[in-house]
Amino acid sequence: MKRFWKEIWFSCLxxxxxxxxxxxxxxxxxxxxxxxxxxxxxxxxxxxxxLKENKLSTDPQKTAMVxxxxxxxxxxxxxxxxxxxxxEQLRGFDWEFNLVESKEKNAWCMPGGKVVVYTGLLPIxxxxxxxxxxxxxxxxxxxxxxxxxxxxxxxxxxxxxMALSEAVQNHxxxxxxxxxxxxxxxxxxxxxLPYSRLHEKEADRLGLIFMGMAGYNPxxxxxFWKRMAADKSASPPEFLSTHPSDQTRIQGIQEAxxxxxxxxxxxxxxxxxxxxxxxxxxx
Numbered sequence: 001m002k003r004f005w006k007e008i009w010f011s012c013l014x015x016x017x018x019x020x021x022x023x024x025x026x027x028x029x030x031x032x033x034x035x036x037x038x039x040x041x042x043x044x045x046x047x048x049x050x051l052k053e054n055k056l057s058t059d060p061q062k063t064a065m066v067x068x069x070x071x072x073x074x075x076x077x078x079x080x081x082x083x084x085x086x087x088e089q090l091r092g093f094d095w096e097f098n099l100v101e102s103k104e105k106n107a108w109c110m111p112g113g114k115v116v117v118y119t120g121l122l123p124i125x126x127x128x129x130x131x132x133x134x135x136x137x138x139x140x141x142x143x144x145x146x147x148x149x150x151x152x153x154x155x156x157x158x159x160x161x162m163a164l165s166e167a168v169q170n171h172x173x174x175x176x177x178x179x180x181x182x183x184x185x186x187x188x189x190x191x192x193l194p195y196s197r198l199h200e201k202e203a204d205r206l207g208l209i210f211m212g213m214a215g216y217n218p219x220x221x222x223x224f225w226k227r228m229a230a231d232k233s234a235s236p237p238e239f240l241s242t243h244p245s246d247q248t249r250i251q252g253i254q255e256a257x258x259x260x261x262x263x264x265x266x267x268x269x270x271x272x273x274x275x276x277x278x279x280x281x282x283x
Contacts, residue, residue, distance in 0.1 A: 026144075026202055034148045040092045040112040047114045057099040057119055066117050069131045069216075070097035073139055074113065076213035076267075081143075090143065097135075105231070109138040111147060124227050132216035133207070133224045140206035146199040204249065205256045212264030219261070221253050 057063050074095045081087050095113040102118040109115045115135060125131040141147065208218040229246035265271040 026205065028202070032145060032148050034151055036092055036111070036145075036148070039148055039151075043110040043112050043114065047110050050116070051098070055101040057101050059099070059119075062119070062122060063099045065128060065131065066099045066135075067097045069128050069214075070095065070115050070135055070139075072214040072216075073132060073136050073210050076210050077139060077143055080210070080213060093143075105228075107134045107138050109135075109142040111142055111145070113139075113142065115139065124231055125224065126227075129211075129216050129220040130224045130227075132211040132214065133221045136211040136214070136216075137203050137207035140203040140210060141199065144199070144202060144206060146203065150196070150199070200249070201252055204253055205259075208253065208256050208260035209263050212260045212262075213267050215264070215267045218257055218264055221257075222250055225250050225253065 078087070078090060081090055093113040095115070097115045097117075099117050099119060103120040104118045105121045105124060107115070107117040107121055115138065117131070117135065121134065122131070125134060204221075208221060211221075212218045225246060229250075262271065
């Protein structure tokens, strides 16, 4: 295991100084010092460990729904990236969708397209549209490489006082914790907090577009987040959370709906494909 992490972080050294990337759709520049191939290898290891330790749902209908929604969104993502000449950014993605037995109201997508939904979330998603809200949001995090960005920031912040080679040699466990934290598997309050809120807003916008392209109505996102808000027994103050408050999130979603509805209307035949794209010149 120590050798595995050492090889990964020595590979990271090779890309220092070439760490700028661009988030699809938004065009925001982001820091990325971690090779996709290494991140996908790390993600696969964690994903396989998760599946060994957690029970998959035995409900064939619910499992089929998760896989149907996920597949449609994945195809929409691939179509968007192809339209933009960005298919290379999805290299190494091998989509997989699983429903796991758990009371948790949660879902996530690992780098490389491994998606898990927890059964505890389904009473709130209610139907395919609600499920598409969640899955498209989590997939957006992955394709926007938010985890890689957070990990790059953490490398500079937490290990910037020593050479990376020294950190890999002497602190292999710390590098693994960085991975877990960067992909939402850990919690941290500190300098990375503002970026996490930015990522959430960005994933909301991209997710709405992807679900619209997949033929799911983005307008249903507002009702879904209202149901999520009503289900909470207590919420921490916004400044102590990496996620925006419910009111802030819903407001942001409402502002992003016109753009997402363009894609939805195009996907459902209500807007001709040749119609000029009205948002920033992209189609």
